[in-house]
Amino acid sequence: MRARWKAVAIVGLFTFLLGGCAPTPEGARADLEKKVATIDATTQDLLDALREAGLKDATARSVVDACEGMPDPGVMYRAGIEVKVGDDLAAAYAALVDRLDATGWDDTDAYDDVKVDPAAPAGQFTRDDVRLDVKTGGAKIGGEQYGSDEMQLGLTMSQSCVRVPVGVYASDFQDLEKDILPRE
């Protein structure tokens, strides 16, 4: 009998937890737009950093992705930067890391246990609530090599997933996706 009460308690707990704080479309958009402002500004900082590191013609693009899932779906905003750096990926990476050090980014220990080809270095950095993943050399997908002479930077925020009401999709926020341009 004691166990039955516990089963009922578990179900009740779920009902309680899932019942509250239903998001609204407007609230979700407002929350997401705050993250958009942070990511966009940080992306522009990084475009500056790349230029200062001698890595020119970088392009940046932001997207809205789905995150989490049913029964409580969410969306997240993230950005990516690509820059062609030629054959010497390691030198380009070192130049960027210098600039990251100078602009307040902290190298995390995420790569401490990861085997990385020294000729195609990668790293993870944080500044305030933003995580920056830097990779070089692209990837081979389905037999096709993408971005072998490129450095790719990915920006996400911690607690990036914004809850949306059921019936609202990432595609409803497509207007927030854009090419992020360097500051004048």
Added chain:
Amino acid sequence: MTTIEVPAAIDPVDRPEGSPADAESLAGTLLSNAARISEFADEAAALAAPNYLWLGEAASAYSEHAAAFAKKHEPMAATLKRVARGVDVFAEQLRTLKSDHTDLTGDISTYHRDRNDLIADVNAADDVTEAEIAALQERARGLTTQRGGLISEISSFTQRVTANEDFLVQLFTGADTTVEARRADGGIDPLALSAIGGMPSAADGPEKMAEWWAGLSEAEQEALIAAYPERLGSADGLPARARDDANRLLLDSDLTELRMKEKEGTLTSDERQRLENAEAAEEALKLADDYVVPGTDEKPGGSLWLYDPAAFDGDGRVAIGVGDLDTADDVSIQIPGIRTEMTDAPYYTDQAANLYESARYNGDGSSVATLFWLGYDAPTDWYDPATITEGRAADGGERLATAVDGLRASRADDPAHMTAIGHSYGSTTTSYAATEHDLAVDDVALIGSPGAGPADHASDFSVGEDHVYVGRNSRDLVAFMGDEGWARKDWIEGGLGVDPSSRDFDGQRFEAESTERGTFRNTDDHQRYFDRDSESLYNLGRIVDGHGDDTVGAEQTYDPWWRAAVDPEKSRTPTGDLPGRSDTGLNP
């Protein structure tokens, strides 16, 4: 003197006439009209019903007349709907033929260019060596072979064009009189009428279904899809492409009919639910069709593998694929959990796309297709009594095993590596399929599982214990429902079974923590298993790609008698976007 025999030129091939877009527009108009007639018939049937406010001879006469009117018009609406769907099939085939014509014309141009080059070289040849003559002869032989192939392709192409035109003519001439329109088989192509007689029943098994379909001509298949999409769209054993064609017809037809009724304010509550389900399927299918793997130009395409918007009292049944289910080397099937209804299809299709990306990005180059499958009646909510019992999971397990048998049978000569991924209550459903119905996949992954149903140990699964993978976020509140410590299934009436991440169960546990995980157990962490650049999605991608032995393992939970169960993953720092652990794709 040596002769070089240059093969003859090839006559140009006529481009198929007509516009697919115009044909689709005609199909839409016909469907709207069919819906109007159907509505008219429904209204007449309603008026024919007894009305206690109006009795007497006149009332009876009116009722009889209205009933007769309804009876006459129902088959007319059905015939017109069939004709409309047939026109849709014609339009799709015409689009394919036009594309094939462009390819064929290009190949013929290449042939003529090579032929002209050869003629020029032969004419210019003067005082040539034996070796040069041999080379010219070799080029001529190559062209002759090429010509033979092209002539054969042209012949086949011309036959297909004629068959498609005949199909359209038959469609209209089979329903152009009042008598034909009122017949139960009005507008049905004679090819379809004769072929449908041989269709096996579902009870005969998917192998028989596959065998029957493979024995039909392309024209018969096309006619059947146009005439009987309801029967073919969910026929286990048919190729995914055929099911997709049939289900898209049903979807288009539902959307046209129900939106028209919505506009006119005549939707019933059941129809409103059906419309919501159809619109969710449309949204999800668009996501799958338009999906491009981020950072690449790879567009795998979508398919509507199952479409039944009225099933399970309006909850609906649906399955949407990303990638080619008929040819992919690796195929996965995702089984969702409680609260999942057809209206949720877009969210799960997003997850299928993420899984596709992960499997390809970290994969061995093999082709991949991922399928979100809601083919069972998932419990409505946590408070649904069905949630703490296993009835729906048991029923769903049987349905899942049947669906997988269908996928297998549809490509028996080209078996894919298959993975079933059950999430939440869907993991219990998957456990039933793998324990009691011999689920015919190669690997199983259970994520966020509230319990493994009838299985006490991974070795109870049809795939063998080394192929049972388990992902459990240590903060996932739902995973806490599995047997741990005091909350044992044999103590509680109901409950969903042993926690598959436990040492007792002994599955292959993989890392599935999230960088966004909460401090305490919560339901958000129950929903992060398909997030991009997460540990869980990375490992699921490896399993789908056929490399489950390459997942990043996690220590199993255990249950000391003196305290609550322990999850060693609780204290580990999660990773995100880390190569070899949580990197699942290129950046945007």
